[in-house]
Amino acid sequence: MFREIEKRWQRAWEDSKIFQADPSDKPKFFITIPYPYLNGNLHVGHCRTFTIGDAIARFKRMCGYNVLFPMGFHVTGTPIIGLSELISKRDERTIEVYTKYHDVPREILLELTTPEKVVEYFSKEAEKALRNIGYSIDWRRKFTTTDLPYQRFIEWQFYKLKEKGLIAKGSHPVRFCPNCNNPVEDHDLLMGEEATIVDFTIVKLYTFDDRYGKIVLPCATLRPETVFGVTNVWIKPTKYVLARVDGEVWLLSFEGVEKLRYQERDVEVVGEVDAREFFGKFAVNPMLADMLIEEILEEIERYEDMVEKTETFRWIREGNFVQIILKLAERTNKFRRVAVPILPAEFVDTDSATGVVMSVPAHAPYDYVALEDLKRDEGKLNMYGISRDLVEVEPIVLIRVEGYNIPAVDVVRELGIESQNDRELLDKATRIVYKREFHKGILLENTGKYAGMKVSEIKDVLQRDLIEFGVGDIFYEFSEKPVVCRCGTKCVVKVVKDQWFIVYSNDDWKGDVLDWIGEMRIIPDYYREEFRNKVLWLKDKACARRRGLGTRIPWDRDWLIESLSDSTIYMAYYILAKFINEGKVKSENLTRELLDFVLLGVGDVEEVSISSGLDVETIEEIRRDFEYWYPVDMRSSGKDLVANHLLFFLFHHIAIFPREYWPRAIAVNGYVRLEGEKMSKSKGPLLTMKRAVEENGADVTRLYILYSAEYESDADWRRKEVEAMKRHLERFYELVRENYGEVKEIDHLDRWLVSRFQRAVRETRDAMENLQTRRAVNSAFFEVMNDVRWYLKRGGDNLAVILDDWIRLLAPFIPHICEELWHIKHESFVSLESYPEFDESKVDEKAEAIENYLMRLIEDVKEVMKFFKGDVVYFAFAEDWKFEALRVALECESMKSAMSRLMKDGRFKGIAKDVSTFLKRVFKDRETFREILKIDERSVVEENREFIERELGVRVVLDDSAVPFERRRSAMPGKPAIYIH
DSSP states (O other): OHHHHHHHHHHHHHHHTTTOOOOOSSOEEEEEOOOOBOSSOOBHHHHHHHHHHHHHHHHHHHTTOEEEOOOOBBOOBSHHHHHHHHHHTTOHHHHHHHHHTSOOOHHHHTTOOSHHHHHHHHHHHHHHHHHHTTOOOOGGGOOBTTSHHHHHHHHHHHHHHHHTTOEEEEEEEEEEETTTTEEOOGGGEEEOTTOOEEEEEEEEEEEEETTTEEEEEEEEESOGGGGGGOOEEEEOSSEEEEEEETTEEEEEOHHHHHHHHTTTOOEEEEEEEEGGGGTTOEEEOHHHHHHTHHHHHHHTGGGTTTOOGGGHHHHHHHSSHHHHHHHHHHHOGGGTTTEEEEEEOTTOOTTSTTSEEEEOTTTOHHHHHHHHHHHHOHHHHHHTTOOGGGTOOOOOOOEEOTTOSSHHHHHHHHHTOOSTTOHHHHHHHHHHHHHHHHHHOEEOGGGGGGTTOBHHHHHHHHHHHHHHHTSEEEEEEESSSOOEETTSOBOEEEEEEEEEEEOTTOHHHHHHHHHHHHHSEEESTTHHHHHHHHHHHOOOEEOEESSSBSOBOTTOTTSEEOTTTTSSSHHHHHHHHHHHHTTSOOGGGOOHHHHHHHHHOOSOHHHHHHHHOOOHHHHHHHHHHHHHHOSOSEEEEEGGGTTTHHHHHHHHHHHHSOGGGSOOEEEEEOOEEETTEEOOTTTSOOOBHHHHHHHHOHHHHHHHHHHSOOTTSOEEEOHHHHHHHHHHHHHHHHHHHHHOSOOOOOOHHHHHHHHHHHHHHHHHHHHHHTTOHHHHHIIIIIIHHHHHHHHHHTTOOOTHHHHHHHHHHHTTTSHHHHHHHHTTTOSSOGGGSOOOOOOGGGOOHHHHHHHHHHHHHHHHHHHHHTTOOOSEEEEEOOOHHHHHHHHHHHHSSSHHHHHHHHHTSHHHHTTHHHHHHHHHHHHHSHHHHHHHTTSOHHHHHHHTHHHHHHHHTSEEEOOGGGSOHHHHHTOBTTBOEEEEO
């Protein structure tokens, strides 16, 4: 039913060009959403972010703003090349995925054998899908990221960063596909799109073996500050490798050896060993050895003249100090903090970093639980020949966190974790401990010179010190696994030499971004801390690659700018794109001088005219457009982009543009699941936007996706719920068509409906200003629909009294249906009408109080009738003294003060107990009782007796004497005693 309506109004909008935005005397609102990557058809995951953006754009347009809502297409990088190659090879898996999930006809798919054909096909399909769902986009500003003018714009951007010293060349870790021999980004991946590169700190502990001599146990950790609380080392009961790494012999997993080969290390495998050989041995913690050096030297006086305290680390690395401490640890428990036992643990993941883990049971729930499990497992201790005293260790608390004694232990007990098998709870406990310690933790005295430092500030300091002392290192690893290239190869972290990278670690730059995050609007606001944390953790990032589509680095054309780095300030290009698409500006006109002038206001317009070949008038017009539209007022995006694109969006704007052009707001939303499952473009399941609209209609799709979740919560597309939403919309459509006549004279019921509607207007506007689309739809559609049902049930016949405003209220959400209904009585586009404003003068509290009373009364009687049958219902209203007491209670701030006032009145002293009981009930729900004083209950019931009888199917009698005495005494203002006979 709705598809023909939708197509009709889409044509009308297009013909009338109503969404083409140019500078005017109106206040402006510039909203952008991420341009989609075109290696497949758009799906309902895109639909959520895009529909939120469009609803806000439409809302702001109706609120009187001149709204710019543009769209482009992202095509740079390697995925599109990879896709065209797979299609050329007739890869069956690719053909199945794209015909089954992306809805590409097989005969068309087999023609997409070049990147250009892929881009051409999917860009047309994307625009068609976006038009078919009714987004209010200014299509004059469309572009793709391989357009020559866009490449000139990106070259200018990179020159700006280089001028500021924010691009450098050096060795840098990147996600890397060994098969493709190329760095990979999110769009290149089959799995692990959200994986980032994290730098584990390697804390070197040392043991000794008669065959191999001193051996390094490279413990990989994200929390180097916990080195001072190590009680043991964990390794998995399996085969490990001894490898010479940069001259030292390391014990590590097979996977760890392979990873190190990609990280600029000189790696030579010495031999294969069984982890069992090391269980029960000790490993020296050099940081503790340094802190306790005086006590150690007292124990070995004959060595005292050989070593100065400041040489401790060199001695551990180069001398036989390790053997001496190991012997001391074997002889006495005094140095068990310095030399800790090596123990077995099944939870150790040999594919995570080195496969060697230091145990810190005070601050790591997994470590604490594993130790407790091992203590209870006599069989395992005997099997590995581990003496009980080695596992009877006490957690060492290093970090003070308010509310905790031993953080990991306390949280494990709070969650009721019993063993290592409780993995979900252990993961939760780990997150809780880490989050609280990171944000609020302070290092204690037993951390030596680091005491008093915040946990949030210690990592880089301690990592640097460990490396400087020669007892630490860095190991690059993925934040999650597996990470698989679209070619099917498992990716690695590779340190690439002579690589261009962006210096996100620049302290001044980070400081500016952090300051702006504190000032700008983040929606929801609690994501502000998430942004701050991501900025603090952000490292330098490779920005170039050898292969793919895109823009070449202008000063080093062997390198292509990668696909995240060329999509950070493209919002500014939307201003240029209009002039480019109109033919007023060509790529050769986009000189650095021109872009400096129109985007930054730098330079002399006459000189710029000469260098660019454009006339002064055009240059000044572009500059005026940019000054009018910039900055971006709202960037609405998915939560998966917080850690990358949205950060880079902020960093690059702040680096390149003056403060007045920095983004004003960022909004974050969650994903969309399909029947409870995570969608995947490469594996399925997947629902394309095109199919969703064809099967359900644009407005059904829009309303469902806007209502399905709020903020970063994930939505779930469920077919049955979508069908239910469609039925709701069909009822709404027919309801309006049947009642959209002339407005009659207003009566009590009309005033109630108008009053309720005004509250919906206020709620909806507030929700939309805060980008709470679920709340907005609930208020504007479902709550108003409920009120309309009551209104019609009560006999209301003047629904037209709210229909003009209701149609306008819903227009941002279901614009096609609203245009169709609006044009029953009007000639203008509802999309350009004014959005309803809250009018307090139309709020009728008495009318609302009467209807609320009737609703509650009928529900109360229905509840009683479940247990008592009869054909007559008697009502007895509350005694007069309760109304007097209620007025006093509503004037008092507390029950105590109300009781005090009432007891000064002799009439209430004799019934003090009853008064006290009454007041307790009043103070539980004062607002409901406050409303009752606006009405006369008996009159309301008498005037609406016929309606109540019709609803209940019984006769209503107002005879207090017919109600038993005890039941009469229970009557409260607003809740009469009910007796069924």
